[in-house]
Structures are given as structure tokens and as C-alpha cells.
Amino acid sequence: MNEFDQLYREVILDHYKNPRGHGVMEDADADAEGMNPLCGDEVTIYVRFGEDSDTIDEVKFSGRGCAISQAATSMLTEMVQGKKASEVAVLDKDELLDEIGIPLTPIRLKCAMLGLTTLKVALHKAKGTPLPQGLAGYDDLELS
Amino acid sequence: MNEFDQLYREVILDHYKNPRGHGVMEDADADAEGMNPLCGDEVTIYVRFGEDSDTIDEVKFSGRGCAISQAATSMLTEMVQGKKASEVAVLDKDELLDEIGIPLTPIRLKCAMLGLTTLKVALHKAKGTPLPQGLAGYDDLELS
Amino acid sequence: MAIETRPKLDAHKLRADFPIFEQQIHGKPLAYLDSAVTSQKPRQVLDAMRDFYETSYGNVHRGVYTLSERATAGFEGARAKVAAFVNAPSERELIYTRSATEAINLVAYAWGLDNLGPGDVAVVSELDHHSNFVPWQYIAGRTGASFRTIPIDDNGELVLDSLDELASSGRVKVVANNLVSNALGTINPIEQLTAWAHEQGAIMVVDAAQAAPHLALDVQALDCDFLAFSSHKMCGPSGVGALWGRRELLEKMSPFNLGGQMIHKVDLDKTTWNELPYKFEAGTPAIAEAVGFGAAVDYLNEIGLDAIEQHEHELAAYAIDKMSEIDGIRIFGPPPDRRAGIVSFDIPGIHPHDAAQILDWDGIAVRAGHHCTQPLMRRLGVAATTRASFYLYTIPEEIDRLVEGLHKVKRALG
Amino acid sequence: MAIETRPKLDAHKLRADFPIFEQQIHGKPLAYLDSAVTSQKPRQVLDAMRDFYETSYGNVHRGVYTLSERATAGFEGARAKVAAFVNAPSERELIYTRSATEAINLVAYAWGLDNLGPGDVAVVSELDHHSNFVPWQYIAGRTGASFRTIPIDDNGELVLDSLDELASSGRVKVVANNLVSNALGTINPIEQLTAWAHEQGAIMVVDAAQAAPHLALDVQALDCDFLAFSSHKMCGPSGVGALWGRRELLEKMSPFNLGGQMIHKVDLDKTTWNELPYKFEAGTPAIAEAVGFGAAVDYLNEIGLDAIEQHEHELAAYAIDKMSEIDGIRIFGPPPDRRAGIVSFDIPGIHPHDAAQILDWDGIAVRAGHHCTQPLMRRLGVAATTRASFYLYTIPEEIDRLVEGLHKVKRALG
Numbered sequence A, B: 001m002n003e004f005d006q007l008y009r010e011v012i013l014d015h016y017k018n019p020r021g022h023g024v025m026e027d028a029d030a031d032a033e034g035m036n037p038l039c040g041d042e043v044t045i046y047v048r049f050g051e052d053s054d055t056i057d058e059v060k061f062s063g064r065g066c067a068i069s070q071a072a073t074s075m076l077t078e079m080v081q082g083k084k085a086s087e088v089a090v091l092d093k094d095e096l097l098d099e100i101g102i103p104l105t106p107i108r109l110k111c112a113m114l115g116l117t118t119l120k121v122a123l124h125k126a127k128g129t130p131l132p133q134g135l136a137g138y139d140d141l142e143l144s
Numbered sequence C, D: 001m002a003i004e005t006r007p008k009l010d011a012h013k014l015r016a017d018f019p020i021f022e023q024q025i026h027g028k029p030l031a032y033l034d035s036a037v038t039s040q041k042p043r044q045v046l047d048a049m050r051d052f053y054e055t056s057y058g059n060v061h062r063g064v065y066t067l068s069e070r071a072t073a074g075f076e077g078a079r080a081k082v083a084a085f086v087n088a089p090s091e092r093e094l095i096y097t098r099s100a101t102e103a104i105n106l107v108a109y110a111w112g113l114d115n116l117g118p119g120d121v122a123v124v125s126e127l128d129h130h131s132n133f134v135p136w137q138y139i140a141g142r143t144g145a146s147f148r149t150i151p152i153d154d155n156g157e158l159v160l161d162s163l164d165e166l167a168s169s170g171r172v173k174v175v176a177n178n179l180v181s182n183a184l185g186t187i188n189p190i191e192q193l194t195a196w197a198h199e200q201g202a203i204m205v206v207d208a209a210q211a212a213p214h215l216a217l218d219v220q221a222l223d224c225d226f227l228a229f230s231s232h233k234m235c236g237p238s239g240v241g242a243l244w245g246r247r248e249l250l251e252k253m254s255p256f257n258l259g260g261q262m263i264h265k266v267d268l269d270k271t272t273w274n275e276l277p278y279k280f281e282a283g284t285p286a287i288a289e290a291v292g293f294g295a296a297v298d299y300l301n302e303i304g305l306d307a308i309e310q311h312e313h314e315l316a317a318y319a320i321d322k323m324s325e326i327d328g329i330r331i332f333g334p335p336p337d338r339r340a341g342i343v344s345f346d347i348p349g350i351h352p353h354d355a356a357q358i359l360d361w362d363g364i365a366v367r368a369g370h371h372c373t374q375p376l377m378r379r380l381g382v383a384a385t386t387r388a389s390f391y392l393y394t395i396p397e398e399i400d401r402l403v404e405g406l407h408k409v410k411r412a413l414g
């Protein structure tokens, strides 16, 4: 398997070309905007909760980005569906990385994490819980 | 001739150990203070004019310094005696350097020039003439 | 007098001076097409620094012993070279900084804090790099001055018609602009801007970070007041740059960084400043880096800035020509004769990150991003562009490989 | 557990790492006794930089291609080493600067401009280097705060009894002091000063420029708020230094230099800042120099800071012992166990310049001057001193040569 096939493997390309949950959600229960300062890519995430006001019923996203960030965000929308907001708010980044399943250089890691970070911000904002350090961009982004 | 003998040649040591014109002059017609910022050495130069209020009758200096700066200032007091203030105010530094007669590195050049620069400042101050660029420390000090 | 034909540079031959090209990247020869962000270094420069460290290293201006004298001579000798490189009237007007960015900050702080205030206007352009945009925005903000930008047209060229409107918004006190745009390659009409700035009674600050590597500079002909540039973009080491400033201004200005070497006399209640250029060089400077900077100037002079400029125009023309064949591509910026060797472009449906990543697997290094020009990206209606930029060691074959690579990217992701 | 005996360093062996010692100066082996002003560089550090330039050079944090990734990894890997060297809780708190001087200016400007004002007091000591003296004096002046100094006794040690009087003169907002004095070698009681600063509600800024090369540093044990040091004094290249700062303070502070890399989002009316440490690193940093700084930290760690400290204490004791035999000599500073490897002295009737010059002809490099401590010189009643300073490559034979040389100086000029 060469490097191209490794990074842009079929499932990534599929999510990139046919992103799940792509679009704007009117009257979402939670939303947030995020930006990757390296390339200016912006994403907005929208969440609708279920009857219990906690279970995630639907997630959508809009904005532009590279294949990695778009595919990762698309996968994320599938991953978190039906989960509790409180679980997702502390979701370990490795769970998403496992799903993506490809080795990422530190700079591309930022692309891959854009959706997840923004989703967490949306959930904390909606629940009124304080943003953990990590989300202020502190500890969970690796230097280098 | 080795380097020591070259730099600290007899006449320099003689001027250093028996400086001419060393001492404070009460009621001088012109005076100024100078400092070598590299080592903090300070010198004060005093001038008395003759009857024509222009011929330099006597020059004295006080302050501390290394052998080069003390000897150079001592030589200077002999050199300028009997000269016109207007001549000395524009005296070329090479005239003094010829007198000193030893090769100087750029940093030691500053030591050697301390007395002359200060004397020029004293004369310009007394005559009310504007300080030339060189004396504001601009062009005549070599970089390096 | 015989007419000399301008000697062309031989990029194939020059490449041999650059050890970086001796390796393969992902099994392919390195095509380094990101020289606008930083250039690679020739052996001549690396040798000069190594030799300096091994035989002549010491602190400068501080010791009477041999090593310190040698170090001082190396450091000041390099200053003379760098000053001559921009035709400075005196090497005392040439201040070493870390980078072009720091050079601009020096002016923004040391001149700006004392000379800007409410009713004053600081002017930059939409084309400016963050390093010449944010310092003025920030210091204007701190002092109560206003901050305005000169707009650009769709070609990425300054709209000088807008200047009158800017002048009517307050007292224009400083105009700061790049001579060559790093994002688009545009060569800007600095002489005109300078004339306008001086008419307003404003100072003119030229960001020459992107110009210095690529064209002959002459601060006296430009008639500007300050000029900033970086060693690392012109074959020299990282960690050093320069500010040239007009002597009368530098002498009147407050200092910027404070510390050893920039002082004359330190008392508890008062400190006086050293003469130029030392007044602006607090602390131990980038000594070996300055020596490398001087060696880089020697290297460029040997080749000739005119030859470099011409080489880049040719490469830019060749690249624009070849790349235009790519379906749907949008190439930003002016025609090749008004640009340095920089080509920024967008291929609809292909994100610059993906393009750059896939090109890397063929050993081709291009930049993807906003190039530190977010306001410009917004003006162009894109989040980012892909940018290929050339230098004296760039050969046309690398442009062929780039075009081939872009076709491959399109097949993969289009 | 077995008790380890602290391994002593073998200076004769280490010297072989330093190419500078392979030459002769005026026909004599080089005795470099001016390490306090700047240290010499081992081959390991020079090789690391050369190798980086030849195989991995690119700009950092900006490209998705291989060279940029390698450069970023080298640059950030070095940051981790430098941060660990001072036991920083997070490498995000470690900011690259040009030098210790710039690190202190960063705090003086970015913290000081917003946090000092009339009624506030900035405190340094009579022992401080101009680089930790003038920035505070200047920013205090700009903001209307007052500026006070802690006096020293005849041994060159801080008179802590005077602190109460200082506290009564206003709100003490910042205390800035060197940990090791470059002029006298004094190791200062920083823990006590820090405790006092914190009692006053002040921040504690430690100038560790002279401490970092010579003793193990731990910002958490020191409990200070900022700590500044330079690579060039600790076997690393010139052109790079570091500021460690407490995260809460760094996050609240305004930026210092503005430009590329330190921004998050740039708009015409507003710019937001990047996360730590990038918020304080505008423009292209000293990339290869940072890599060299990291290699220097590796080199020192390999030898062990404890071993270096002990070696210096031994040399200082030996030097003081030997030099005391010189008729009339006045040696400044505390006893050897409270000082680093620095011996400053005065021989009546012999000017330091003449001493240094004559010693140079025997290949011996010592410093003559005010050592960027004019207020201290005034306190000691001298214009300048002669200073010999030692490092890990210094051998006792060089001290013997120094003493012999000083006898010669006396014969010639005394």
C-alpha cells in the first residue's frame, strides 16, 4: 500500500465525496463554529437532542475543509449519533482517530480534530458546562 | 620586536607613567568631560587660551584610564600647545595616531581617541560652534 | 564602452551548492517550490558560519582579546555587506534584528508609541503580510490612532485611486507596505506610495522581506524611511534580519529593546543610549547568524540580483503558461512581468492541503494556506490557496513535475 | 539502593569536543577565560545544526510537506528539551526569544505596559546586569511607576534587610533579579526574594542568563513567575534564548511582537491571538538555532549540571587561592561556595584594559570592563574590573597561566 492509498484510503474518499450529515440545521439545540488557523478552514456544527434533552439525535455540519477534515467530521456525525451529550463532551480523541484509521502527521492531526473540537464546544456551550482546558486549545493539541 | 614591545613601547610607557599636563585646572577657559562606554573610563580636559583668546596656552587633564588612553592624552597636551583653537577643533585623528605610532585594534582606538574627542568638545563648547557630526560620535568612530 | 549582455544564471549548476538537494523525498528528487516562505542554504553560507564558530567565536564589542576582535570584525564586516546590499548611505543605519517581523515591530513600537495618537492614521494594504499588518493595527489601537487599508483590485494590485479618501480620514502619519507580496508575487509601486506618504507628512515603511531575495534594492532610490528584511529568505541563516532606517529618524526615536550594549551610561535615575546602530541592539545579538547573513549577501552578489530577477520572471511566465492548461484552475495575481517568482492558485474542488500533501509524495514541496494574509484571502473569496514559489536554484523541470502532480491530484480527488 | 558518588567531569577530555581549542593564539594555546560573556560550542551542537540545514530545513508550522514537518519536529523537539531543562510544567510555557535580554524585554513590555502605573514599584538590585535593569527602569518610566534597587554589601551580596523600606515606598508589583551575577559570580537567594515578592502581591522575574549554564534549574522549586536565559552562554548557538512563564500570566498578557504565526484570526478591526507559546513568537523564529539549543541541552545533560557546578566551585576556589598571592590584588564577591565560576578583580595601578591586552599576547582571554553593570561598578568604586570566568572545558592549568600572566603585567606596568 503506498502512501497515497494509505492516507486517502477508500473510506476517507467516500466520506469526503459523500459527506454524511452535511448541511445547515435550522433551530439546532447546540451549535458552534471552529477554525483551523493554519489554513483558515471553518466548520459549523449543529446538534439536535432527543426527548431527554441529552441524547444526540442528529448532528450536521457546514463549512469547507480538506479531505481529512471533511471526512473526519463526516465520520464523527455517524459516531456520536444516539450517544449522550455528556459522553461525547469528554470523548477521547483516539476513538475518532481509530475510526479514521490512518497515520496522521501533527499538522494533519489538526485538520482531523477540527470537527470534534467544535462539537465539544457546542455541547459545553449548550449545557453551560465550563470548557475544559483541552478545548481552549491547550493540552490536547500536541506541539510539533 | 614582539607585540608587547610594539604596543607598550618605551615612549607610551613613559607618557603613561609620567603623564604631561596631568591635573585639574582651576578657572579654565574651556573644559569638557568624556567617557569611554566600553570600560567606563572618564577624562576631563581643561584649556587655557593666550592673550588672543584663541591660541592654546595650556592643556591639562584629569581622570582615569588605561595606558593607551592616558599616554595618548598626555601626548595630545604637548601636541596642541601653541596651536590655534580653530585648528585643533578640526585636527585630523591621524595626526595623533602618527604621534602614538603604534598599530591599534578598533577597540583600543576608542581608548586612544578619548582625549582628543573630549578636547574638541571643550573647544567647540567654549567657542559656541556647533559640534560636527563626528563629535556626536557619528562618523569618525569606525564600526568594528 | 562595450555593451554587456546580462549573464543568465545557471540554476542547474547552482543547485550543486545546496546540500539539501542531495537527498530524496519519498524516493523522488526534492522539488522545493516553497522558497517564498524560506530559502535553502548554500554550502558557502554554512561553511562561513561553521568556520566562524570553530576559529573566531566570541562576544562582540566587549573584549580586547583576539577572539572578541575577530568576532567583532566578522559581525561588523557582515553589517557593511548587508548595508551595501540595500545601498544604505551608512552602515550605522543598518540594525540587526531577528527577522523582518521584528524589524517592523521595532519601528511600530519605538517610533509608533511616541508618534501616533488620536486623529492620526496608520495605513497598510489588503495585500500585506500579517507581519506588516498586525503591528500597525496593534500600536494604532494602543495609541488611539486609526488603522486603514489600501484596497486591491482583482489582479491583486493596489488601488491607488483610494488614497485620497484615506487622506481625508485623518492625519496619515505612517504608510507601511510590502514591496513584493508573498501571497501573490505582486511587485508594488512603492515609489508612488512613498511620494504620497511624504506629501502627507507621513513616514514610509517598506516591508522588503519578499523583495530582498529577488530584486536589487536601493533605499536611496526608493526614498523610503525604513526597510525591513530577513536573512532566511535570501540564502542566509534563520534567526537574523535587518532594519534599515533613515538616520535622522533613528536618532530621534526612543529605543526598543533595552539592555546591555545599547546603553551609554546607566544611572539609577537615568540612562542614556549608545550611538547608532547599537542603540537598537540590546543584548547579545545573533553573532554567527550575522556572519552567515553577510556570506549570503556575498553569494547573491556573485550571481547578481538582476540575473536572479530575470530567472524568476522566466520561471513565473513558464509556470503560468503551463499551469493555465489545468482545467478550471484560477491563478491569482498580475502578469509575469509585474511579479516575482510566486504563483498562487486554486483548483475548484481541490483543497490546498490535499494538493500539497499529494504533491509531497512525489517529492514536491508547495505551500497550502493563507500565507499569513487572511485579509487578502477574504478579499479573494478563498480560505486558502496553493502556492508555488521559485528561487535561483529552481529549474523548469520542477515546474513540469508540479503540473504533472496537479493532474494526478485532480484524478485522485476531483 | 546503592549510594552513587557524583561523577566528576573530565575537563581535559571535554575540551576535545570544542574545535576552538585546536588553534593557537599568538603562538600559545587558547586559554578562554571569558565564558561568562559567551561560551564556546562543542562539535555536537555544530553538527546538529549543520545536519539540520542540510537535510531538514524548512519553515515551521506552515507546510504539510516533508521538510516542513521535519523542521517543525526538530524545532518543537528542542522546545521540549529546553522546557525540561528548567523543569517547566508544560512546554507551552517555554517561549523562544533571541536572548535573555529579549526575554526580559518581553515581560517588561507585554506585562509591564498593562500592569504598571503611578504608585507601583518595580524592583531590581544593584547587582543586576543592564539587561535586567534598564528594561524595568524604562518601562517604569513610561508607565509612571517608580523604580528602586536592592542594595548590596561589600561582599556583593544582596542586603535583604532593605526590603521593608522598599515595600513602604509603594505597591511593589514586580521584582526582577539575577540568580547568578555575571559580574561577581554571586549566587543570589532567589527563593527568599520570590517569597517576599509574592507576599507583596508582586511577580518574580528571574534573570537566569548566568545561572542556566552553571547549575540545575527548576522553575517549580524556585516558584518564580518568569525565568529568562540564553543559549549562547550554555554551549548553544547565538541568536536564540528562552523565556519560561507561568501559564496563567502568559495567557492573560498582551502579546509583544506582532506578526505571522502569533495570530489566530486577523480582521480589519480586530485580531485574536494564537494559543501558547505561539502568541509570543511572531514571525519566522530562529529555527536552526533552536535545534542547536536543544542539542546544547542534550550535551549539558549528558555531563550533568551538578558535575558542572562542582567543577566550577573547585576552579573558583583554586583561582581565588592562587590569585590572592598577587600583591595588592582586590578580589570582589563572596567566598567560592556561594559563587559560580567567576572571579572579578582589580590590581591597583593596573588598568583592566592593559591587563587583558597583555594577557591576550599569551593566549589568555579575560574580560575587562564594566560587565554591563555600571551601577555595581559605581558601588564598588571602580570604573571597571578584570574578570576571569570558567566553564566545563576550563582546566586548572589555565588558571596557573593567568596568575603567571598577571605577574608579567605587573612587571611591565606596575
Ligand SMILES: Cc1ncc(COP(=O)(O)O)c(C=O)c1O
Binding pocket: C036, C037, C099, C100, C101, C102, C129, C131, C132, C178, C180, C181, C182, C207, C209, C210, C230, C232, C241, C372, D260, D282, D283, D284, D285
Ligand atoms: C511579505 C512578507 N513580509 C513579512 C514577512 C515576515 O518575515 P519573517 O517571518 O522572516 O519575519 C514575510 C515572510 O513570510 C513576507 O513574505
Ligand SMILES: Cc1ncc(COP(=O)(O)O)c(C=O)c1O
Binding pocket: C260, C282, C283, C284, C285, D036, D037, D099, D100, D101, D102, D129, D131, D132, D178, D180, D181, D182, D207, D209, D210, D230, D232, D241, D372
Ligand atoms: C546576568 C546576566 N543577565 C543578562 C544577560 C544578557 O544575556 P544576553 O546578552 O544573552 O541577552 C547576561 C549576559 O551577559 C548576564 O550575564
